[in-house]
Amino acid sequence: MKDEAIHYRVEPIDPHGHRFQVTLTIREPDPAGQRMALPAWIPGSYMIREFARHILAIAAHDERGSVHLDKIDKDTWRAAPAHGALQVSYTVYAWDLSVRAAHLDATHGFINFTSLALCVLGQQLRPCTVELVPPPESVATGWKVATSLPRAGARAHGFGRYRAPDYDALIDHPVEMGHFALGRFEAAGATHEVAVTGRTDVDMKRLTRDLARICETQARLFEPRSGQAPFSRYVFLTMAVGDGYGGLEHRDSTALLCQRNDLPHAGLQTPSDGYKTFLGLASHEYFHAWHVKRIKPEAFVPYDLWHETHTRLLWIFEGFTSYYDDLMLVRSGVITPQDYLTLLGRTISLVLRGPGRLRQSLADSSFDAWTKYYRQDENSPNSIVSYYAKGALVALALDLTLRARTQGQRSLDDVMRLMWTRYGRSFYNADGAAAMQQQGLAEEAFEPLVREASGLDLKRELRAWVEGTADLPLARLLEPFGIDLGLTPADNSPSLGTRLASSGGELRISTALTDGAAHRAGLSAGDVLVAVDGLKVASEATLKTLLARRKAGDRIRVHAFRRDELMDFEVRLQAAPATEAKLAVRTNDQASAHAAHQAAGRLRKGWLGA
Numbered sequence: 001m002k003d004e005a006i007h008y009r010v011e012p013i014d015p016h017g018h019r020f021q022v023t024l025t026i027r028e029p030d031p032a033g034q035r036m037a038l039p040a041w042i043p044g045s046y047m048i049r050e051f052a053r054h055i056l057a058i059a060a061h062d063e064r065g066s067v068h069l070d071k072i073d074k075d076t077w078r079a080a081p082a083h084g085a086l087q088v089s090y091t092v093y094a095w096d097l098s099v100r101a102a103h104l105d106a107t108h109g110f111i112n113f114t115s116l117a118l119c120v121l122g123q124q125l126r127p128c129t130v131e132l133v134p135p136p137e138s139v140a141t142g143w144k145v146a147t148s149l150p151r152a153g154a155r156a157h158g159f160g161r162y163r164a165p166d167y168d169a170l171i172d173h174p175v176e177m178g179h180f181a182l183g184r185f186e187a188a189g190a191t192h193e194v195a196v197t198g199r200t201d202v203d204m205k206r207l208t209r210d211l212a213r214i215c216e217t218q219a220r221l222f223e224p225r226s227g228q229a230p231f232s233r234y235v236f237l238t239m240a241v242g243d244g245y246g247g248l249e250h251r252d253s254t255a256l257l258c259q260r261n262d263l264p265h266a267g268l269q270t271p272s273d274g275y276k277t278f279l280g281l282a283s284h285e286y287f288h289a290w291h292v293k294r295i296k297p298e299a300f301v302p303y304d305l306w307h308e309t310h311t312r313l314l315w316i317f318e319g320f321t322s323y324y325d326d327l328m329l330v331r332s333g334v335i336t337p338q339d340y341l342t343l344l345g346r347t348i349s350l351v352l353r354g355p356g357r358l359r360q361s362l363a364d365s366s367f368d369a370w371t372k373y374y375r376q377d378e379n380s381p382n383s384i385v386s387y388y389a390k391g392a393l394v395a396l397a398l399d400l401t402l403r404a405r406t407q408g409q410r411s412l413d414d415v416m417r418l419m420w421t422r423y424g425r426s427f428y429n430a431d432g433a434a435a436m437q438q439q440g441l442a443e444e445a446f447e448p449l450v451r452e453a454s455g456l457d458l459k460r461e462l463r464a465w466v467e468g469t470a471d472l473p474l475a476r477l478l479e480p481f482g483i484d485l486g487l488t489p490a491d492n493s494p495s496l497g498t499r500l501a502s503s504g505g506e507l508r509i510s511t512a513l514t515d516g517a518a519h520r521a522g523l524s525a526g527d528v529l530v531a532v533d534g535l536k537v538a539s540e541a542t543l544k545t546l547l548a549r550r551k552a553g554d555r556i557r558v559h560a561f562r563r564d565e566l567m568d569f570e571v572r573l574q575a576a577p578a579t580e581a582k583l584a585v586r587t588n589d590q591a592s593a594h595a596a597h598q599a600a601g602r603l604r605k606g607w608l609g610a
Contacts, residue, residue, distance in 0.1 A: 108178025319391010
């Protein structure tokens with residue numbers, strides 16, 4: 001088959017040394033000298049990662065021989081004017097076992113093309129092909145390929161040629177190569193595949209059945225009439241490990257990292273906590289296929305892959321997705337309503353445990369994702385709030401408000417559908433190329449969108465929830481739905497006001513929470529606890545046992561090492577804060593409340609779909 005204007009040949013030349021060899025062929029290079037650059041970040045993970053630092057060697061040539069390359073900044077090269085096609089060969093080190101970059105060893109290879117495919121500047125909109133080459137047979141045999149890239153000659157799950165309509169599409173289709181369990185199902189008018197890499201006893205039949213229900217439910221949310229997904233094929237690329245968690249969305253696929261024990265096994269009756277976690281992760285990334293991959297912030301249209309791109313709207317794109325991920329599980333029937341309320345309580349608790357929620361607004365959290373959320377330190381719990389978790393609670397508050405004030409006639413679902421029809425449905429052409437008139441959600445456009453979709457003016461509430469730092473009135477908002485929200489301390493013992501970490505037989509303060517007992521006494525992050533009232537503290541369990549014999553207001557003597565200096569502190573213990581949320585459906589124990597109970601049940605059924 002004839003190559004496109006841009007062609008990449010990708011070969012895992014040294015799995016033991018974690019090295020891919022990439023050969024980029026540019027049929028019509030810039031006559032003045034072609035510039036090429038590797039992205040500095042990957043969409044969906046808002047941190048400058050400097051992928052170019054993993055290029056070990058690079059060279060270029062044309063039909064006459066070697067072509068001189070100049071490196072003109074940290075991730076950009078310029079070739080001297082070439083005669084005919086320009087070919088650039090380079091070696092990439094791939095040893096990042098995450099969903100964000102590339103990884104290669106003798107067991108498998110994983111590729112995000114932001115870490116591997118140089119962008120031909122000035123030709124980003126031109127079509128390209130990718131030739132995937134198997135590893136040396138002396139190292140590995142029998143490998144297969146899983147990717148949502150359209151095939152251009154390669155057999156299904158085989159090495160060979162794939163294509164992309166432009167560079168933006170290329171970097172949105174990761175690749176898994178190796179030995180993997182493969183499942184398949186049809187849902188929402190599309191073929192779905194699940195490729196699970198790693199040693200597992202996964203019950204693929206159970207997994208694909210549950211994922212199919214979730215996928216159908218999500219498609220019906222955005223397209224209630226047709227239930228049609230915005231793609232014809234979708235792939236869940238799943239890496240199962242002993243300890244790990246993560247996901248990254250792509251337009252027609254997702255990369256997932258999970259604990260192998262979180263996957264379902266034969267004989268599993270009800271979903272375990274780990275399996276619920278995995279299904280929530282898969283649901284989250286699948287939801288992104290509509291919301292952030294097609295409905296996008298205006299700041300991401302198009303992506304600037306070489307600089308930080310700030311938006312104050314991540315609370316909508318990540319937070320709302322974090323709200324709907326578990327909600328889709330209960331609406332699809334994969335988990336029970338009580339399961340969902342338990343998961344929702346955990347999200348509420350997660351937000352309440354962080355003092356930073358009272359200091360940073362959701363809008364600021366979104367804007368500062370690049371420098372604060374993705375680059376956390378020992379003081380982060382005191383200074384930031386998660387636009388994922390609190391954003392999910394704002395979505396909850398907005399959804400409950402819309403449903404209650406319209407007697408269930410309008411909801412956040414209507415807002416999501418309006419955003420989809422206006423910004424997402426036509427974002428890409430049928431072949432996956434960028435549409436001519438791409439449009440993203442402007443920074444101030446969301447509140448008018450809510451008003452248009454619902455008929456309600458919630459400007460005051462949204463401003464307070466998003467730009468303010470007060471806790472959300474969730475107990476009041478849940479009341480019309482017949483749900484009680486209770487808050488209790490995590491434990492009955494008095495609090496030291498710390499977050500702790502154990503390693504090497506030492507118990508270390510990872511964070512001294514603002515205005516907590518430890519902070520007021522002078523203890524700091526990094527201090528190693530040695531003794532309380534003269535008794536050795538070797539673990540968090542030991543500390544809890546000692547504190548259980550005290551009460552709030554008691555004074556204790558704490559010895560701790562700061563660096564190599566033994567220090568002595570007098571700490572006045574505080575009552576543990578009420579941060580643990582429990583949600584429960586209110587029972588109808590009074591005849592006079594029967595009508596209100598029925599109304600709450602109708603609202604609750606409309607919300608949870610159960």
